Amino acid sequence: MSDAVSEKIKDYLMREFLPGENPDELTTTTPLITGGILDSIAALKLVIFLEEEYGVAFEAHEVNRENLDTIARIVQLLIAKKPAVAQ
């Protein structure tokens, strides 16, 4: 289920970058990079988490604002890389 994937990414983001924040504030469309939540080092950490969690590999050119700016886009990219993620 992609909902479960969203939840897992959200949990990670809350834990690592938004400690103490009300979980309701972070939605699947909250801007992460343009919204100042993830800087370049944080984005790299997120990518390492996704690679380990889902066994996918990111190309360097994929680590950008277009792909990582919202949870929804991250899920889309994961599914594109590994359709089984959505099952």
Place this chain on the structure above:
Amino acid sequence: MTAPSCLHDYFVRSAQRAPRAPAVIEPGGGAISYGELDALSDRLRDRLAALGVTRGDRVGLYMRKSIDTLAVIFGALKAGAAYVPVDPGAPAARGAYIMSNCAVKVVVIEAEYEANFRSEIEKLGPVPGMFVIDGGAAGMGASTALDSADAKHKAASVKTVEAEPGDLAYILYTSGSTGRPKGVMLSHENAMSFVDWCSETFEPQADDRFSSHAPFHFDLSILDIYVCMKHGATLVLISESLGKDAPRLAQTIADERITIWYSAPSILSLLAQFGDLPKRDYAMLRQVLFAGEVFPVKHLRALCELWPRPRYFNLYGPTETNVCTYYEVPTPIPVDRTKPYPIGYTCSHLRSRVVDDRGLDVPGESEGELCIAGRGVMQGYWSLPEQTAKGFHVDSSGTRWYRTGDIVTEAADGCYTYLGRRDRMVKRRGYRVELGEIEAGFYRHARIKEAAVIAFPDEEAGVSIYAFLSCHDVKHPSLIEIKRFCAENLPLYMIPDKFLWLETLPKTSTDKIDYQRLKVMR
């Protein structure tokens, strides 16, 4: 042949000497030779002159780093103007403030930034002339824009201005304590004396390939651009996104056979950790220069182990003087060393001294503020005579000593060690951050009542910035909302790492925010 009289002379002479030599490379994009860049910058000089730019004017640069941007820089210098580069990724209001503050005659701007910039600068007064360029590789954006402007009204060819040593070459805006950036005015003589010192110290050759990692609004770019161009070497432009992406950057340094690297230490730390350096060939790399902040020894040691061949130089200096001291790091670095390396010895074109609060020389190896005099020292801050006066200490012989605000000790052999800042300015990822400017940014938020920003030393990141805030309402803005507000109002490197909300901030007896108490509250 007479000695070069101005900064662009260095470039023009290299172009005359070897017009076909490669001047600039955009990895994955295009390249331009010295002769082509000279011709393109001549056309830009003529266009700027047609737009009214004359000697002593300012030309704004609102562009990402590219071959076009370099052509505009040399075009502006050839037209006799000083260039004023701003970060196109920063909020448009900041760029507009800078352009309006130093009253640029013309702004050369990439098309995608034009609408936002125009709407911001219109709020501030008269709108300067604009020359709009489409972002495109290998100088195509500029030449297309010039062609279409020439088709409407051909710009007359004018002579390149031979600037006087005291004419301004560029104005770099840095974080200001009042919450507004301030413009550091640097002359041709300031820049040339620094470039000549670099020639003497690093002995560059025409077959060198320099990195251009720092953005052009950052003073590290002066070494990259002008030292490279003086010697007819090749400049490899590293874009902002490539510059932060350690694995891709590591590959580019190898692929482009870079020989002289210069950047802030933070990206070098990332390269050591995430660059997978042993996999690639760095036989060409002969010098690694770094400046802008303290390089944590742990990461520097790791880098020196991965790249054992090059010489390593720690360069130190504020924008106001550019590099004023330097230290060659002896390698390999002992495993038990944890103490950061000294900032080193005074550059030969400058003089230095260490003074106390009253401006008197401190005895022996005592702590004091480092002051710098000589040909590399700025003229002052743009239209801020009071701050300029405060920035200098004038001795009995009339020599102007720039007060760096940095506390140092001087060893018997003249080697300086950096201890910390006199005021509230910190360095983060190589950028100067005035904590007061972040606070001023918070006060633009309608719901924020009080803001205090404190920097704490951090072993990993060098410095960790905390914001202590209180707000007018019972429920404070969410962390997401406040981070987004910061992203819209401050450059990314100024966004605090931690946000702490208090009902009200603690006060001193004189009702000022009590920073000492806040320091123990994190």
